[in-house]
Amino acid sequence: MIELKINGQTRSVEADPATPLLWIVRERFGLLGTKFGCGISQCGACTVHLNGVPVRSCVTPLAAAEGGDVTTIEGIGGDGLSALQQAWIDEQVPQCGYCQSGQLMSATALLEANPNPTDDDIDKAMQGNICRCGTYPRIRRAIKRAANPGLARVQRFDREVTHG
Amino acid sequence: MGKWTRRGFVTAGVIAGGGFIVGVAIRPGNRTIELSSLVAADDEMLVNSWVKIGADNRVTAIIPHCEMGQGAHTSLTQMLADEMDADWALVSMMEAPAKAEYANYPLARGFLGGFDVPAVLSPTVNGIFLQATQVMNLQITGGSASVRATGVYGMRVAGAAAREMLLTAAADAWQVPKAELTARDSMIVHEASKRSEPYATFASAAGRLTPPAEPPRKRMEDFKFMGKSMPRFDIPAKVDGSARFGIDAEVPGMKYASIVRTPVFGGEIVSLDDRGARDMAGVRDVIDLGNAVAVIADGYWQAQQALAKVGIEWDTKGNDAATTETIFQQFGADLDSATEREAWQADRELGDVSTAFAEADQIIEAEYRVPYLAHAPMEPLNATAWVRDGICEVWTSCQNPLGFRAEIAAALDVDDETVIVHNAYLGGGFGRRAQGDYAVQAARLSAAAGMPVKLIWSREEDIRQDNYRPAVMSRFRAALDTTGRVLAWQNQYVDKHEPAEAPLIPYAIDNQLIRYTDSPTHVPFGPWRSVDHSQHGFFTESFADEVAVAAGQDGYRFRRDLLKDLPRERAVLDLAAEKSGWGASLPDGRGRGISLQYSFGTLVAQVVDVTVSDGDVRVDRVVCAVDPGFAVSPDALVAQMESGIIYGLTAALYGEIYIDNGAVAQSNFHDYQMLRMAESPAIETYIINSGAPWGGAGEPGTPGIAPALANAIFDATGTRIRRLPVKNYDLQFRIHEPEEVV
Ligand code: FES
Numbered sequence: 001m002i003e004l005k006i007n008g009q010t011r012s013v014e015a016d017p018a019t020p021l022l023w024i025v026r027e028r029f030g031l032l033g034t035k036f037g038c039g040i041s042q043c044g045a046c047t048v049h050l051n052g053v054p055v056r057s058c059v060t061p062l063a064a065a066e067g068g069d070v071t072t073i074e075g076i077g078g079d080g081l082s083a084l085q086q087a088w089i090d091e092q093v094p095q096c097g098y099c100q101s102g103q104l105m106s107a108t109a110l111l112e113a114n115p116n117p118t119d120d121d122i123d124k125a126m127q128g129n130i131c132r133c134g135t136y137p138r139i140r141r142a143i144k145r146a147a148n149p150g151l152a153r154v155q156r157f158d159r160e161v162t163h164g
Numbered sequence: 165m166g167k168w169t170r171r172g173f174v175t176a177g178v179i180a181g182g183g184f185i186v187g188v189a190i191r192p193g194n195r196t197i198e199l200s201s202l203v204a205a206d207d208e209m210l211v212n213s214w215v216k217i218g219a220d221n222r223v224t225a226i227i228p229h230c231e232m233g234q235g236a237h238t239s240l241t242q243m244l245a246d247e248m249d250a251d252w253a254l255v256s257m258m259e260a261p262a263k264a265e266y267a268n269y270p271l272a273r274g275f276l277g278g279f280d281v282p283a284v285l286s287p288t289v290n291g292i293f294l295q296a297t298q299v300m301n302l303q304i305t306g307g308s309a310s311v312r313a314t315g316v317y318g319m320r321v322a323g324a325a326a327r328e329m330l331l332t333a334a335a336d337a338w339q340v341p342k343a344e345l346t347a348r349d350s351m352i353v354h355e356a357s358k359r360s361e362p363y364a365t366f367a368s369a370a371g372r373l374t375p376p377a378e379p380p381r382k383r384m385e386d387f388k389f390m391g392k393s394m395p396r397f398d399i400p401a402k403v404d405g406s407a408r409f410g411i412d413a414e415v416p417g418m419k420y421a422s423i424v425r426t427p428v429f430g431g432e433i434v435s436l437d438d439r440g441a442r443d444m445a446g447v448r449d450v451i452d453l454g455n456a457v458a459v460i461a462d463g464y465w466q467a468q469q470a471l472a473k474v475g476i477e478w479d480t481k482g483n484d485a486a487t488t489e490t491i492f493q494q495f496g497a498d499l500d501s502a503t504e505r506e507a508w509q510a511d512r513e514l515g516d517v518s519t520a521f522a523e524a525d526q527i528i529e530a531e532y533r534v535p536y537l538a539h540a541p542m543e544p545l546n547a548t549a550w551v552r553d554g555i556c557e558v559w560t561s562c563q564n565p566l567g568f569r570a571e572i573a574a575a576l577d578v579d580d581e582t583v584i585v586h587n588a589y590l591g592g593g594f595g596r597r598a599q600g601d602y603a604v605q606a607a608r609l610s611a612a613a614g615m616p617v618k619l620i621w622s623r624e625e626d627i628r629q630d631n632y633r634p635a636v637m638s639r640f641r642a643a644l645d646t647t648g649r650v651l652a653w654q655n656q657y658v659d660k661h662e663p664a665e666a667p668l669i670p671y672a673i674d675n676q677l678i679r680y681t682d683s684p685t686h687v688p689f690g691p692w693r694s695v696d697h698s699q700h701g702f703f704t705e706s707f708a709d710e711v712a713v714a715a716g717q718d719g720y721r722f723r724r725d726l727l728k729d730l731p732r733e734r735a736v737l738d739l740a741a742e743k744s745g746w747g748a749s750l751p752d753g754r755g756r757g758i759s760l761q762y763s764f765g766t767l768v769a770q771v772v773d774v775t776v777s778d779g780d781v782r783v784d785r786v787v788c789a790v791d792p793g794f795a796v797s798p799d800a801l802v803a804q805m806e807s808g809i810i811y812g813l814t815a816a817l818y819g820e821i822y823i824d825n826g827a828v829a830q831s832n833f834h835d836y837q838m839l840r841m842a843e844s845p846a847i848e849t850y851i852i853n854s855g856a857p858w859g860g861a862g863e864p865g866t867p868g869i870a871p872a873l874a875n876a877i878f879d880a881t882g883t884r885i886r887r888l889p890v891k892n893y894d895l896q897f898r899i900h901e902p903e904e905v906v
């Protein structure tokens with residue numbers, strides 16, 4: 001039996017300690033928001049927080065999480081949405097959406113460590129997360145929006161259109 | 165209930181509880197049991213778009229397209245709600261189940277070329293469509309078809325018909341002239357008597373009326389939701405982890421499967437040693453599918469571990485000598501011999517190319533190549549299947565639920581009707597999820613193992629077992645006179661797929677010869693975002709730049725001069741050039757390139773700015789001008805441009821599937837590289853609503869970006885990129901000076 005905390009709840013699981021945390025989270029705890037994308041720590045779709053630090057759960061053995069505190073996408077909003085999640089909606093970030101749990105977990109860790117990141121900081125923190133749909137420009141804007149709630153709202157819904 | 169109009173295109177009926185339903189058919193087909201009450205005879209039309217008005221006054225759009233992030237669910241619902249004058253707060257949508265009556269008929273048309281249908285629902289359309297639809301018989305989301313086909317010909321008509329019928333029913337009920345009534349926000353209002361009632365009040369009566377064959381649709385200036393960026397329905401679930409993709413299917417008692425198919429395409433299993441694997445913890449079964457081996461286990465990781473322990477010997481059917489080089493040698497040889505073999509097929513023959521070349525002052529020649537590419541959608545391919553009690557139920561994410569149903573039924577040798585496909589959100593499609601191989605595997609595994617099975621492909625399997633964007637070789641010649649005027653354009657290439665017009669150029673050149681010869685290989689291929697436009701866009705717009713340089717002109721003015729009679733093309737090109745600051749001089753090491761592409765009904769001009777230093781290319785900025793005819797949801801269009809640009813840049817900079825010993829050399833994101841945040845350029849998109857027939861959004865952003873990039877690299881370095889990807893070049897910036905172009 002291996003015991004760990006997941007989104008604040010203590011859970012225990014009987015499994016090979018070498019099993020990647022990703023599959024424990026998905027198959028044993030039924031938390032399906034965390035995604036499989038590559039299995040080799042290349043894409044970031046599986047990102048969760050282990051003791052507050054973003055990790056790639058596809059290469060993190062269950063043993064490494066024993067006694068630890070794991071947070072998944074299901075655990076970051078509390079009762080509602082986090083500021084980042086709201087910014088993700090305001091900026092209409094997701095397309096297919098498959099990478100977005102991982103993107104949000106990386107961005108959440110970034111803002112916790114650095115509440116006002118520069119473009120460079122964003123590049124570095126988000127470099128491990130691939131988005132095949134190319135939502136990077138919107139992710140960048142959404143992180144800035146969440147970091148600066150006072151920023152003038154981008155008029156996303158009133159785009160300039162020329163009538164030809 | 166349900167009377168088809170004489171033309172048989174719009175139908176309506178009363179539904180339980182006092183609501184009503186309106187359907188629009190834009191394809192012929194066979195009637196099915198579910199709709200028999202709505203269809204009068206076997207040869208009548210089936211339904212493509214539906215709207216349901218419930219007794220609670222809620223409007224539901226039933227949409228025959230999947231959602232893969234392109235915003236189709238929302239845009240199509242906007243079109244319907246606008247024509248209906250519905251209250252947006254009361255509007256929702258559902259994706260059509262995989263039944264024949266929702267088949268995506270106009271998709272076929274989208275692939276056949278432009279739309280030239282005079283009256284929206286003209287029956288004459290059908291003859292043209294019929295053959296392609298029979299071939300395709302698919303509920304595909306692809307060809308950027310949702311808005312321009314289903315939306316224009318289906319959703320808008322369904323909404324307009326519903327509105328008309330509700331107005332007629334209300335006029336009857338209140339005994340007032342219909343002209344005195346208005347419909348707004350899901351209410352029928354009679355100003356004179358200050359009466360107003362929700363649509364639902366008249367739903368039953370409306371459902372008994374004969375639907376109008378061609379209900380009047382709104383003019384652009386009356387649009388309320390069309391042209392507005394409505395927040396997408398699917399986004400909230402995609403930020404809190406609750407969105408369910410195919411990979412998230414849960415079926416009681418399901419087990420997990422990992423699979424590996426023969427690495428050399430076309431090969432089969434010679435022998436199998438599964439002794440080590442069967443003893444491993446959690447393993448339920450090891451299954452030989454002939455050309456693939458799967459392990460079924462209690463957990464996916466267990467299945468993967470055990471699969472690695474299975475000893476497999478494959479044969480290669482003689483394909484193990486093929487490499488990317490031998491394939492290009494074959495392409496070159498087939499192009500060399502095509503004249504002698506009389507094996508050319510022409511896309512376009514204009515004027516007299518031979519005479520033009522004979523009279524030329526200057527002849528420019530170039531040979532271009534692009535490699536095979538994998539799609540690599542973010543969600544690995546997967547399907548969960550449960551074959552039991554004479555049915556096969558499949559949960560997956562796909563672009564083509566009906567096609568999948570047919571493929572699975574054929575593989576299991578059962579009736580289509582016994583296969584049920586449940587489609588979830590797609591974690592990317594890009595064309596890969598139009599092909600059902602992975603779902604067929606899942607169904608066969610469940611049938612063999614006698615249990616529900618969730619099959620998940622590893623990323624390695626995804627990269628190595630794709631249906632690839634074809635590698636293509638394309639050769640060009642152009643003739644110039646002494647003044648730099650282009651006399652002739654000749655383009656000869658291997659291997660043609662869809663759409664037919666992809667290699668055609670918009671430029672006014674009197675003598676043109678564009679033709680191809682077939683050169684099949686053992687590498688499986690399939691549609692890849694923008695299909696043949698992705699290769700030919702790069703070829704033609706790069707070579708156009710070479711010709712411009714040879715003529716001593718800049719890329720923008722050169723194109724503009726050759727577009728004299730095409731004001732729509734010119735306007736898009738002008739806007740991109742203006743917004744990019746075209747013409748300003750750039751410091752050494754920086755470069756700027758332009759391209760123009762027309763695909764899937766949408767015109768796109770792009771300007772790319774690059775910085776080249778120490779062999780590295782950095783894409784600084786992309787300016788994109790787009791004319792889709794009309795942008796139903798401007799923000800969704802902008803998002804699709806950003807997406808298409810980044811997808812195309814990834815391919816142009818890094819994308820290469822290399823064939824070695826008959827198999828794919830790459831395996832995962834470490835060697836099949838993706839563009840990431842830090843390399844992602846600033847993208848500015850500008851929209852022109854020209855009023856031309858409405859075009860697509862999902863694909864047109866992709867094909868022009870590679871040539872705009874290559875042209876910018878030429879501007880910065882003097883090196884002409886003729887073989888993608890760019891990463892294979894060692895680029896050094898050069899001081900700007902006139903170039904010899906060979
Ligand atoms: S699945 Fe873990 S990084 Fe890709």
Ligand code: FES
Pocket residue numbers: 094095096097098099100130131132133134135233542591592
């Ligand atoms: S939104 Fe599709 S992969 Fe990121």
